Amino acid sequence: MAGLSLFSMPSSGNSYKVRLMLSFLGLNYEHISCExxxxxxxxxxxxxxxxxxxxxxLHLPDGQILSESNAILxxxxxxxxxxxxxxxxxxxxxxxxxFEQNRHEPIxxxxxxxxxxxxxxxxxxxxxxxxxxxxxxxxxxxMEDHLADNTWFAGQQASVxxxxxxxxxxxxxSRGGYDMTRFPNISAWVSRIAAMPNYVGLDxxx
Amino acid sequence: MAGLSLFSMPSSGNSYKVRLMLSFLGLNYEHISCExxxxxxxxxxxxxxxxxxxxxxLHLPDGQILSESNAILxxxxxxxxxxxxxxxxxxxxxxxxxFEQNRHEPIxxxxxxxxxxxxxxxxxxxxxxxxxxxxxxxxxxxMEDHLADNTWFAGQQASVxxxxxxxxxxxxxSRGGYDMTRFPNISAWVSRIAAMPNYVGLDxxx
Numbered sequence: 001m002a003g004l005s006l007f008s009m010p011s012s013g014n015s016y017k018v019r020l021m022l023s024f025l026g027l028n029y030e031h032i033s034c035e036x037x038x039x040x041x042x043x044x045x046x047x048x049x050x051x052x053x054x055x056x057x058l059h060l061p062d063g064q065i066l067s068e069s070n071a072i073l074x075x076x077x078x079x080x081x082x083x084x085x086x087x088x089x090x091x092x093x094x095x096x097x098x099f100e101q102n103r104h105e106p107i108x109x110x111x112x113x114x115x116x117x118x119x120x121x122x123x124x125x126x127x128x129x130x131x132x133x134x135x136x137x138x139x140x141x142x143m144e145d146h147l148a149d150n151t152w153f154a155g156q157q158a159s160v161x162x163x164x165x166x167x168x169x170x171x172x173x174s175r176g177g178y179d180m181t182r183f184p185n186i187s188a189w190v191s192r193i194a195a196m197p198n199y200v201g202l203d204x205x206x
Numbered sequence: 207m208a209g210l211s212l213f214s215m216p217s218s219g220n221s222y223k224v225r226l227m228l229s230f231l232g233l234n235y236e237h238i239s240c241e242x243x244x245x246x247x248x249x250x251x252x253x254x255x256x257x258x259x260x261x262x263x264l265h266l267p268d269g270q271i272l273s274e275s276n277a278i279l280x281x282x283x284x285x286x287x288x289x290x291x292x293x294x295x296x297x298x299x300x301x302x303x304x305f306e307q308n309r310h311e312p313i314x315x316x317x318x319x320x321x322x323x324x325x326x327x328x329x330x331x332x333x334x335x336x337x338x339x340x341x342x343x344x345x346x347x348x349m350e351d352h353l354a355d356n357t358w359f360a361g362q363q364a365s366v367x368x369x370x371x372x373x374x375x376x377x378x379x380s381r382g383g384y385d386m387t388r389f390p391n392i393s394a395w396v397s398r399i400a401a402m403p404n405y406v407g408l409d410x411x412x
Binding site: 072 | 293312
């Protein structure tokens, strides 16, 4: 896949998912950095390089553009061990990925963003932060329960569901303010992913 | 697939997606109705019949349970025309399905729920309802733009992305309070889906 380019936001977990996947797969790509609030991000949107209005956006060698982090992960995983062969395991993988976008990211990433981005600080009322804390713990408890009986989220090895969930979970303590010592299974799973060959961290920007 | 059962919430668009898919595919199933706030729903959760804490949940003949509406759609679509053959088209289908769960349902379905469920009425402040109206129009505009050049959301025929997006879009006017006359392409697409063989409506509960 020569000629891949990725428009991504360095501080965003959704963008990080794709950078991590590309690194795990050993794929070379051009990285176009578009930080939150930057002119580069505004330019990317205005020039059609983020056709669904958000990053990451993966530009393929033939000029086609793919949006939505979890869809990009599934695309890159085709034909690799990151996508389970079995149809039911593939569906379970997708269950966790839709869960991530509908119930995990809108709580855990949002709480982190309210603590991180100064322009959102006025939205971080005590009631809102407390609600996001409680609902985030419920989300993390579902993951913790699953990991009590399973090494990975779907199938017998790491899949793209693990990458999707890792992005905002591994910073849920440092950025989101969640007490992760409550979740030893999640902590062990985070360590397993960080120990994999070709791992890159959120701040390892190409 | 003899022996399928579906635990679903009659008033929920997420549950409706699966009832619609099963009908389009001509599959028989037992329907266990668990309306919002009902004892049946509490029982389903307490007894492990909704393992990820939400409905719909599809129970397979061998006793396995699959959660998350869009993942269930993808599972049921395996080997049918509702899943594009081409890998990139499959990824585009998933892009729209993740968009639906991350950006469409949390706005358009939430606005509808604040107008529909009495126990949520206290959350329907004028500021919140206005914000959900504006952000919902932005989401619908992305769909409208796509449908200016495409008959369906991915590939050359209806896919599960169309079913996923249809559920809360076809009631965005009646339940959500959005002015759908602004979106003629969406309105035509809604009519195309409703005209397909074996179509069932949201209120056609088995």
